[in-house]
Amino acid sequence: xxxxxxxxxxxxxxxxxxxxxxxxxxxxxxxxxxxxxxxxxxxxxxxxxxxxxxxxxxxxxxxxxxxxxxxxxxxxxxxxxxxxxxxxxxxxxxxxxxxxxxxxxxxxxxxxxxxxxxxxxxxxxxxxxxxxxxxxxxxxxxxxxxxxxxxxxxxxxx
Amino acid sequence: xxxxxxxxxxxxxxxxxxxxxxxxxxxxxxxxxxxxxxxxxxxxxxxxxxxxxxxxxxxxxxxxxxxxxxxxxxxxxxxxxxxxxxxxxxxxxxxxxxxxxxxxxxxxxxxxxxxxxxxxxxxxxxxxxxxxxxxxxxxxxxxxxxxxxxxxxxxxxxxxxxxxxxxxxxxxxxxxxxxxxxxxxxxxxxxxxxxxxxxxxxxxx
Numbered sequence: 001x002x003x004x005x006x007x008x009x010x011x012x013x014x015x016x017x018x019x020x021x022x023x024x025x026x027x028x029x030x031x032x033x034x035x036x037x038x039x040x041x042x043x044x045x046x047x048x049x050x051x052x053x054x055x056x057x058x059x060x061x062x063x064x065x066x067x068x069x070x071x072x073x074x075x076x077x078x079x080x081x082x083x084x085x086x087x088x089x090x091x092x093x094x095x096x097x098x099x100x101x102x103x104x105x106x107x108x109x110x111x112x113x114x115x116x117x118x119x120x121x122x123x124x125x126x127x128x129x130x131x132x133x134x135x136x137x138x139x140x141x142x143x144x145x146x147x148x149x150x151x152x153x154x155x156x157x158x
Numbered sequence: 159x160x161x162x163x164x165x166x167x168x169x170x171x172x173x174x175x176x177x178x179x180x181x182x183x184x185x186x187x188x189x190x191x192x193x194x195x196x197x198x199x200x201x202x203x204x205x206x207x208x209x210x211x212x213x214x215x216x217x218x219x220x221x222x223x224x225x226x227x228x229x230x231x232x233x234x235x236x237x238x239x240x241x242x243x244x245x246x247x248x249x250x251x252x253x254x255x256x257x258x259x260x261x262x263x264x265x266x267x268x269x270x271x272x273x274x275x276x277x278x279x280x281x282x283x284x285x286x287x288x289x290x291x292x293x294x295x296x297x298x299x300x301x302x303x304x305x306x307x308x309x310x311x312x313x314x315x316x317x318x319x320x321x322x323x324x325x326x327x328x329x330x331x332x333x334x335x336x337x338x339x340x341x342x343x344x345x346x347x348x349x350x351x352x353x354x355x356x357x358x359x360x361x362x363x
Contacts (some may be wrong), residue, residue, distance in 0.1 A: 049226045050357060078355050080324050107321045109333075112353040120296035121318075122358030140296065141358060 021100040026111045037131045039070045045125040047078045052142040053124040064098040077102045130155040185294020191310040197282035200272040214246030215305040220295040221251045224262040225357035249279040254290030256362035297356030317352030
């Protein structure tokens with residue numbers, strides 16, 4: 001009897017409660033990159049202190065808001081873990097809905113190559129993978145107009 | 159015949175353009191000899207790499223005023239210079255950021271930073287971003303350790319300063335120090351290339 005109300009309550013709660021960043025180690029990111037699925041993985045590396053990163057977050061939020069079941073957007077935050085509160089405040093202030101993972105791995109040299117060998121470590125950086133074909137696109141600069149759509153289109157049609 | 163010549167000319171021009179493009183985008187690798195450059199220092203004087211030809215080598219660091227990692231590493235960069243200048247490996251810092259995109263990296267702001275931190279090493283403006291491009295620098299701070307040899311300055315190490323940006327006291331690998339010490343003691347460098355998260359250089363195009 002109460003079930004429909006319960007569902008509505010859950011949905012309302014999800015909508016009202018702001019997203020929070022999950023603190024993760026690299027194995028989580030690695031699993032994401034290597035995940036077995038038929039979809040497109042869009043992974044962006046950013047930090048709250050990085051102005052060009054902050055500027056392009058709306059692009060990822062807009063993509064995520066399309067609710068396309070074949071596209072998974074993940075924002076990997078690189079603020080220091082002691083800044084978690086600041087990151088969560090940022091997420092709620094911007095009302096961000098995409099999944100945010102705070103990557104707490106300070107020994108950068110140990111994992112940067114595992115994301116993409118072409119990456120020098122500069123952020124923002126965006127990795128788009130077609131998980132089925134294994135094809136990927138990588139940009140370690142701010143995205144230009146249409147870059148994101150172009151990468152997704154190319155990976156879908158290869 | 160005339161048409162053929164036209165085509166040949168065109169092909170030649172095309173090849174030349176391709177070559178020019180490839181040349182412009184190539185960046186230094188370990189073992190490459192670095193071309194000389196001349197840039198303006200915060201004191202207004204022009205400084206060239208080959209002004210240092212009597213040194214053992216040079217620690218070139220692409221750095222800036224505005225990047226949080228540059229601020230975190232600022233004292234560690236000053237320490238590197240103090241530690242190695244008398245051993246013949248001075249530090250040269252170069253700011254490649256476009257001040258249009260990053261006003262905090264204007265020449266005046268650079269002068270202010272160098273003065274407030276009491277820099278005893280150059281802090282050069284890479285106004286046209288050509289030096290950063292030729293080195294293949296991508297972020298700040300980005301270090302290139304150069305060893306002076308008979309042919310010129312040879313790239314010996316490319317990468318980050320150490321393995322803990324957050325906490326200098328928790329560093330377990332001092333990549334740059336280890337590289338310079340190895341060069342001073344005629345040993346092979348254990349790690350010639352490392353990577354770190356940093357602020358992307360603010361390229362004007």
